[in-house]
Amino acid sequence: MRHRTVADLMAPMAVSVRRGTPFKEIARLLDEFDITAVPVVDEDERPVGVVSEADLLHRREAAGGAITAADIMTSPAITASPEWSVVRATRVMGRHSVKRLPVVDATGRLVGILSRSDLVQLFLRPDRSIREEIVEDVLTRTLQLAPSALSVEVDDGVVTLSGTVGRRMLIPVIVRLCHSVDGVVDVVDRLDYERDDMPIGSPTAREK
Known part of the structure; x- marks a missing residue:
């Protein structure tokens, strides 16, 4: 009896930004790809945080210069592995009060993202x-x-x-x-x- 895993439900190759990505560029990406959050990755494509629509709304202006992803991201990023069970991923979301999880491979590199809306598919x-x-x-x-x-x-x-x-x-x-x-x-x-x-x-x- 095989149960679906995170790999079965995640959106592969998630849109991501770097620490220095400007506020307006993040807003444009969220609108263009119709997503509510984006992972922030380092030079090795490893997630270091997440910027959500709520983060953007809470920080419209910043004293002393332009806002970047590093200024507003929620960090550290709470991640999942592709082989996790859906139950485990759901519990992690609930424990950390997050709506999405960047999915990383064995080396910690970003390979996808799992959102609550993906989990709803199970009940359809x-x-x-x-x-x-x-x-x-x-x-x-x-x-x-x-x-x-x-x-x-x-x-x-x-x-x-x-x-x-x-x-x-x-x-x-x-x-x-x-x-x-x-x-x-x-x-x-x-x-x-x-x-x-x-x-x-x-x-x-x-x-x-």
Whole structure:
């Protein structure tokens, strides 16, 4: 079961500027390429900061000379690697309260940029594709259950599971794996079980 990574969603070869790029040139690039931020890179194409529309609006004038990217950028740049999972990238964005992440290769050089709008693509995945992955990859291939063992319904990314499994401990595993499928918004658990093998006091125990 392969999940999409940062490399799958990022915009490759992001527009970038240098520390000395003037204010007006940055504004022109944002407008020309219809983007909301641009990475600032050094001579080796390694990100050292990010300039966003908000940064431009907060610093229209500067005493003692023209404004450059170095004057207004947010630094250091919070970056991601192409092989990161989408979940990891989303958590880093949330932890640092940023809307985009410059993506760097193993040498630290800029290879793309990932924005929140790129992540939204995951939730536009068709319900039919989500259901097929759950039935074929999660239930059949990973858990080795018969395709007809459980009922899987998907409506606007919300997965509803119903049917009966042999062991109660299998239920939280199924739910967790379904949650990990790209495009899943929520999982409604209506599963029942034949044998209760859940340890007493387990935090995953459910009231029936």
